[in-house]
Amino acid sequence: MRMSEGVEWGLHCCVTLGWLDDRAPVSIRRLALWFDLPQEYLKKRLQALARAGILTSAPGVRGGWSLARPPEKITVMEVVAALEDGLDLFCCTEVRQKGAGGEGAAPSEFAKPCGISSVMRRAELAWRRELASHTVADLMERSPQGAERTRRNYLRMTG
C-alpha cells in the first residue's frame, strides 16, 4: 500500500515553481536537470497537474511550466489527487454477503454500507482532510533555506 513516486516529484515541482515564480515559465529541460529526471517521465506528471488546473504551460522557445494559481490556492490534497490513480485505500467487496455466513439475510440488511467499510472511509477522510489543510504556499514558507538555494541554483543554471 504505497503512493506512487510521481506524487513526491509533483509536489517538489509545485514548490520549486512557486519559489521561481518571478523566473517562470521554467522549461521542461531545466526541470528535468533540476531533479535529475528523464524528461518524458517528468512531462507525464506535469501534464497530469495541468489537467487538474494546478500547472500551466506556455509554448515556444521561451516557454515552459508555471503554477496556474497562487500557491496558497493549491492544496497538497489536490496535487495528490491529480497524480495518484485511485484515492480509495480500502475497497469493500461486500464480504458480509459471501459464503454460508451471508445466507438468509433480510433484503434491507445490506442497504447501508458495511460497518467495516464505514470505519475505513472515516479514516481515509481524516487523511484527506489533513492533506487538504496544507497548501503549496505552506510548504514554500516552511523551507526558507530551500527557497534560497533554489533561487541561487536557478540563477547559476540560467545565468
Next chain:
Amino acid sequence: MRMSEGVEWGLHCCVTLGWLDDRAPVSIRRLALWFDLPQEYLKKRLQALARAGILTSAPGVRGGWSLARPPEKITVMEVVAALEDGLDLFCCTEVRQKGAGGEGAAPSEFAKPCGISSVMRRAELAWRRELASHTVADLMERSPQGAERTRRNYLRMTG
C-alpha cells in the same frame, strides 16, 4: 495505492469470531465455508492475526480459531497493521537533494525531514488515529442484524 484484500477478510473474521464467542473455537474448515474462501488463503491471514496476538488457535478435532482478547481490546488499526505489509503510504526519497536543484546546500539543511514528507506523515497519523479509535467490539455492536444472522447461520452449519 490500495490496501490488500486480506485486511477486509481479516476484519470480518475478527467480527464473526467475536459474535460466535460462546461457540468458539471455530474450525478453519467452517470459517472457509463461511466466507467461501480457499482454506490456505484464509489460514495465512489467521496466522498473521495470531502472530499479532489478535487470534488464538486450539489444536485437535474440536480445535479452531477464536479471539485472543476481548473484542473491545482489539482496534481496527491493529488488525490492519497485522495484515498489511507496509503502513507508510508515502516514502520520502529525498528529492530535495537530487539533481541541479540540490547542489550547494548547507550541511545542516537536510538534517530536518523534508516539509513534504512531514505533511504526508501528519496525514498518515490522522488516518491511523481514526483506525485506532474503533474496536472490533464497536464493529460488532454497529451491526445487530449481522450478529443475529451470524448466530442463526452458524447454528444451522453446526447442526
